[in-house]
Amino acid sequence: MDQQYIDKKFREKLEGLEVNPPVEAWLAISEAISKPARRGVVPVVFRMAAAVAVLIVSLFSLNFLLLNRSGQDTEIADWSVQDTPLFDLQPDRVAASGEQREEAQPSTLAGSPGTDVQAGQFSPARASFTDPGRMTPRQGVYLDRASLTFFPFPERSRATSEGSVSDPGINALTGGSDLMTLAAGTDDGSVGNNISLGAHFAPQYNFRLLRGTDGMSFSDIPFQSLEEQILSYSVGLNAYFELSPRWTLQAGISYMNMGQYVKDIMSYQHPSRLPLFAGHEGSVNHPQTIITSQGNIRLSDPHLYFADQQSYRVLTNRHAMEGTDVQSLSESQEGITQVFRFVEIPVVFRYALYEGGDVGLRLKGGVSASYLLNNNVFLGHDMMQNPIGKTDGLRKFNFSAIGGFAMDIPLTGNLTFHLEPTGQLFISPIVREGVMTGYAYPYGFSLQTGISYGF
């Protein structure tokens, strides 16, 4: 009698026991049942990102090397300009012997056809020393003692030079363009001594790219029409290190929201707002899961029951629904919003395309490492209310590629306003392999607005 009682009681307590398994369980199962052939396939996005990264690093390294050479030459040129008449300069000779100076003859100057070269009106772009033995016609020393003023921005305001020498290598690389010629010279012959600190705020438009595995995973759920972009924001602190007059390295730390809106998910609740599901010890064991392109949502609000209007994305554990009269529930709201919050450390190179008196235009590109702080799911579009669940299987660490333009507008002596249309694309799927039905790569377009202070 007592034995049967024990058996009966344990059966009552444990027979219908349901416990959420850890996320890692599905990861392991999914990996085990996946086809081996899929391993080792490098996504196109990875390859593209790697190519861009190599290109950026190569260009930067090359340019950095050339500008270092430029700095050495400039020191020699400045020394020689101090006490020598205009045009009394020949870099190679000066470098070889500081005492020996060979006065440049007017005949050694070559200008564009019809150019009348005179002191104070010397055009760096069009005139150069010609020494066939050592320089091409487009290479040489450019000198305008009277009027050369470089980079009118605050951080560049000191870059006014009475004389400077451009690097022949750079001119060879760029065909001797005006911009590169100007870029090669600095006031004190050194580079990389400017630091600015700033902050930014960016309204951000978020969505994701989809890539199915083996071309089959997204085929039966039209995520493209069932999910929408959302508007969020990012804020951050930045430090700018001027590596050269052209190149600036930007690093910092940002807080960023990303996510998406999932359409056509109807939610229902009890008319008296009574809980529909109960868990063990007061915890919630919600019997439903929602599949999205950016992970599977594990629901936690016991007051809500969900149903899919378009596709079979809401999975319900039928056993747990026994005794719940869905027909008696009242419709609540349509759609849910997934939000992922990251802290990220971007490393971005900025290249000056144009430097004018009122505005400067830069091209920027780089990478960002981000760490997932938390994620939440909300009813409707309202991200201020209580979350109703979380997305499972998200990667904690992510990497993304950053690109865009930056407009720098000087405000006062050291203060600069930045306006930067920026694009950002995750180069790794946001969901760990195996959890999702394919790969989703979040991206965002933002308009970063901020200020920086130059030291």
Add this chain to the structure above:
Amino acid sequence: MDVLKKILKGCLQSRKVDQYRLYAMYSRKMYGICLRYAASTDEAQDILQEGFIKVYKHLPSYSGKGSLEGWIKRIFVNTAIEKYRERVYHLSVEEVVDDGEFVHENKGVEALNVRDILTVVQQLPVQYRMVFNLYALEGYSHKEIAEALDISESTARSNLARARRILKYKLNKEFEVILQAI
């Protein structure tokens, strides 16, 4: 039912989305079973993973007749039995005192929550736990248990009796702790 057929069809075609759907439908319940047979959550997770891999592998053999949940559940119970067989356990049954004076009409079962009861079951020596689960919760006969665990019927009976005594002892101990806390 159409939805379930669609999921099964997708699983047979190795479609990951349908494999996940099937997992989402049954993983909670199966994990509950795994926890009953395992001594720890890690062991339960091992059984869960192995069980689902078998489900996907043997799905072509599911005829469609009978409950899918029942078919899956049998796979998990068999997986737990196989796991038990694979391991060489040295039974270290703790000495159990005569439980007569501790039994208060098994009030402990009523008072304790599911997690505590599960913990008590998990703390049983592995062979006792297997026998108790198969007999009390799966409805196996002593003969079936003996065949499954490769033991004699009398051993199965004595294991079940010992398991019950240990459970009663532990539950009353837990209940006393609760009473003292109050």
